Amino acid sequence: MDKMDRALRELGQMDELAAGDSPVHRLSPWVKLLVTLGYIIAVVSFDKYALSGLLPLILYPLLVSQLSGVSLILGLRKLRLVLPLVLAVGIFNPFLDRAPLLYLGSLPVSGGVVSMLTLLLKGLLSLLASFLLVATTPIDSLCAGLRKLRVPQTMVTLLLLTYRYVGVMMEELAVMSRAYHLRAPGQKGIHYKAWGSFLGQLLLRSMDRAGELYASMRLRGFHGEFYYAPSRPCGGRDLAWLLLWLGAFALLRLVDLGALLGGLLRL
Amino acid sequence: MITLENVSFAYEPGRPVLDGISFHIAPGEAVGLIGANGAGKSTLMKVLLGLEKAEGRVMVGGEELTKESLPRVRRKLGFVLQNSDNQMFMPTVYEDMVFGPMNYGLSREEADRRVDAVLEKLGLEALKHRHNHRISGGEKRMAAIATVLAMEPEAVLMDEPTSALDPFNRRLVINTIRELGQTRVITSHDLDMILDTCSRVILLSGGRIAADGPTEEILRDKALLEAHRMELPLRWQG
Numbered sequence: 001m002d003k004m005d006r007a008l009r010e011l012g013q014m015d016e017l018a019a020g021d022s023p024v025h026r027l028s029p030w031v032k033l034l035v036t037l038g039y040i041i042a043v044v045s046f047d048k049y050a051l052s053g054l055l056p057l058i059l060y061p062l063l064v065s066q067l068s069g070v071s072l073i074l075g076l077r078k079l080r081l082v083l084p085l086v087l088a089v090g091i092f093n094p095f096l097d098r099a100p101l102l103y104l105g106s107l108p109v110s111g112g113v114v115s116m117l118t119l120l121l122k123g124l125l126s127l128l129a130s131f132l133l134v135a136t137t138p139i140d141s142l143c144a145g146l147r148k149l150r151v152p153q154t155m156v157t158l159l160l161l162t163y164r165y166v167g168v169m170m171e172e173l174a175v176m177s178r179a180y181h182l183r184a185p186g187q188k189g190i191h192y193k194a195w196g197s198f199l200g201q202l203l204l205r206s207m208d209r210a211g212e213l214y215a216s217m218r219l220r221g222f223h224g225e226f227y228y229a230p231s232r233p234c235g236g237r238d239l240a241w242l243l244l245w246l247g248a249f250a251l252l253r254l255v256d257l258g259a260l261l262g263g264l265l266r267l
Numbered sequence: 268m269i270t271l272e273n274v275s276f277a278y279e280p281g282r283p284v285l286d287g288i289s290f291h292i293a294p295g296e297a298v299g300l301i302g303a304n305g306a307g308k309s310t311l312m313k314v315l316l317g318l319e320k321a322e323g324r325v326m327v328g329g330e331e332l333t334k335e336s337l338p339r340v341r342r343k344l345g346f347v348l349q350n351s352d353n354q355m356f357m358p359t360v361y362e363d364m365v366f367g368p369m370n371y372g373l374s375r376e377e378a379d380r381r382v383d384a385v386l387e388k389l390g391l392e393a394l395k396h397r398h399n400h401r402i403s404g405g406e407k408r409m410a411a412i413a414t415v416l417a418m419e420p421e422a423v424l425m426d427e428p429t430s431a432l433d434p435f436n437r438r439l440v441i442n443t444i445r446e447l448g449q450t451r452v453i454t455s456h457d458l459d460m461i462l463d464t465c466s467r468v469i470l471l472s473g474g475r476i477a478a479d480g481p482t483e484e485i486l487r488d489k490a491l492l493e494a495h496r497m498e499l500p501l502r503w504q505g
Binding site for chain 1: 341358370
């Protein structure tokens with residue numbers, strides 16, 4: 001199985017994960033959306049040196065992963081393409097901010113290193129929370145949740161169609177890549193001289209298929225807005241989940257639990 | 268059910284793909300649309316479905332196809348695409364099947380009733396909650412037909428419904444088409460399938476109707492078929 005086939009299977013795997021059954025899967029999509037949004041806001045709002053304050057927020061992905069049965073390792077594997085970008089965001093901090101901020105024993109740790117680690121953790125936690133949301137909520141339910149939160153229809157439809165069309169484009173890429181490598185045995189990747197025509201063909205083929213898909217949708221009554229499966233009414237459990245987590249995020253944002261526990265340990 | 272009067276269409280000026288096509292298809296009739304590559308079969312399907320705007324008059328279920336009537340006309344027609352991957356774009360078979368009925372404003376209960384009835388009729392109950400990317404090509408083709416039937420169209424249009432299927436699945440699709448009560452318009456190069464499913468054949472050539480008549484009469488006419496770059500059905504080739 002080549003890389004593209006693997007990527008396609010992974011994309012399909014996300015749909016299967018989202019169709020699972022667990023207490024988290026059964027929660028209302030918009031509640032999960034709000035909690036994830038609250039979590040990301042809480043995470044990114046920390047100061048660049050607030051590494052200790054950020055650490056307790058790891059609890060959220062850990063608990064959701066346990067409750068939903070969606071492995072965080074799997075999440076990290078799926079995020080492997082994005083994680084280097086997260087790392088790249090703060091990679092120059094240690095060179096720009098060299099003043100010691102704290103000491104590990106007698107070892108000085110510069111502000112740049114702490115801010116780099118904080119940025120890295122912020123990115124990682126935000127990505128993991130988003131992954132858990134997508135892995136526990138089917139895409140159309142997610143879109144229904146977004147509509148409930150008054151996100152404009154055009155944006156939601158765009159999101160849904162992008163998600164669907166990514167698969168179409170990858171299928172075309174897989175077919176073309178296989179055809180290319182069957183006639184270029186032993187060659188690693190695609191020769192740069194073929195990039196232009198390869199990309200052009202990919203675009204044309206994807207557009208053709210996208211056109212057919214769209215025709216198929218229009219012929220089945222699609223008129224600009226997707227019909228989203230109605231989620232069950234928001235119940236007490238959903239509200240409890242929402243309030244519990246938003247309360248916890250607010251508390252962890254206001255109280256530096258990491259430093260507090262560290263202080264207690266020193267006592 | 269379907270009437271075309273002097274329908275012409277060209278993608279480029281001066282190069283007509285359809286040239287003065289006229290015919291009438293009665294309700295419940297099964298018609299095979301045959302012809303060599305480039306004869307205009309797929310374009311004719313697109314015109315019937317309102318995906319391309321042609322000159323002339325297209326009537327579906329007593330209603331003329333216009334910009335205003337398009338949504339109503341489309342509701343009467345179901346179209347099975349040649350490539351089922353382009354038809355099945357939702358995560359599961361069930362979600363794909365309710366997509367059409369829900370878009371037409373049916374209640375969840377009614378959509379579910381239709382889905383269950385169609386799946387039972389086609390013997391596809393086991394596919395209901397399967398993921399589209401996990402089912403075989405044959406299953407996907409049957410599921411694509413099911414998505415169309417769940418809309419309860421008055422006429423079903425099919426583009427190469429048996430292409431790329433193994434003999435077992437091909438026979439399954441043929442039997443399914445035979446048992447449909449709706450008007451059927453089928454384009455295909457599989458003349459044996461056309462022979463098994465259609466009572467009438469329209470032979471297109473160069474955008475015009477070269478022949479229109481009973482299936483057996485046209486498909487036995489070797490000279491006619493060969494004059495239009497076609498061959499006798501395999502079973503009659505000896």
